[in-house]
Amino acid sequence: MPINAAYRGPADLPEVIPVFPLPGALLLPRGQMPLNIFEPRYLAMIDDALRDGHRLIGMIQPDSAHSSETAEKPTLFNVGCVGRITQLAESGDGRYILELTGVSRFKVVEELQVLTPYRQCKVDYFPFVDDFTARKGEDEVDRETLLAVLTDFLKANNLKVDWDGVESAPNEALVNALAMMSPYGPPEKQALLEAPDLKTRAEILIAVTEMDLAKKRTSGDPPLQ
Structure with a gap:
């Protein structure tokens, strides 16, 4: 897959994506979200997304109403938005400064048991097929x-x-x-x-x-x- 692939529908996106739980963060299709990445697990997530070539990160919020404050893996909301890394810079002190461009919302089908330090989910984009049509409605x-x-x-x-x-x-x-x-x-x-x-x-x-x-x-x- 070319690194500048165009996503025209749900079938063009991978079923399994890394997810970045971040309270209060809202990414929407074709919107731009700046991120400052410094935690080792999320630095690894960015490295893997770049290495795999898809450059996709799923932004999703933790559901605090159904999670304890001390939980290492808080419960996630059922809906997030996948974005593609469209800008990336190294800070010089180990951080990544990047921008995600929203592609489509998704529903979480299940969270997978993985060996990576970051979380990964199997997701479904088909409930949000209209997200692939710019300026719809x-x-x-x-x-x-x-x-x-x-x-x-x-x-x-x-x-x-x-x-x-x-x-x-x-x-x-x-x-x-x-x-x-x-x-x-x-x-x-x-x-x-x-x-x-x-x-x-x-x-x-x-x-x-x-x-x-x-x-x-x-x-x-x-x-x-």
Whole structure:
């Protein structure tokens, strides 16, 4: 397989992938996620992904509601997103600085018993076959409401944004980037990940942000730093 292979459907992806459990991390198809890799087990994971040629890493959140705080292998949520290493740099002190580009979400079929220091899962991409079609469902997104809520959020938290970039972004890129950058916790991030379509993801993002703004108004919480 060429290292720049195009993935056009679930059958193009391997059934078994390494997984990187990371709380609060949300990767979505065609989204970019920067990672700073320094733990030995994950350095080994990156080395193996590069050696095998597929350059694929499954991002998935630990399910803290079903795991003890001391568990070495916390329970994983059932849905994650596989990404391909599209940028890689060595830090000079043993770390990797890399960027993953999301390919498709997956459901965990089973976690495998492996000898590698990192975890591996057998996964199924077919429930998310629409992930392979760029910009699918864009026309159904309520962009006007999304931008209005974004404006309120920025004002409430004294934040600024590149409005030229926002206004020129297609709906898929806008919704997914805002979802990935959102400051919410693992349950909200998982809901955004598992949304059945782009319209629903935008609606969840709007609802969660409106609830957060309402809570700040009633509690007098300080803005995000």
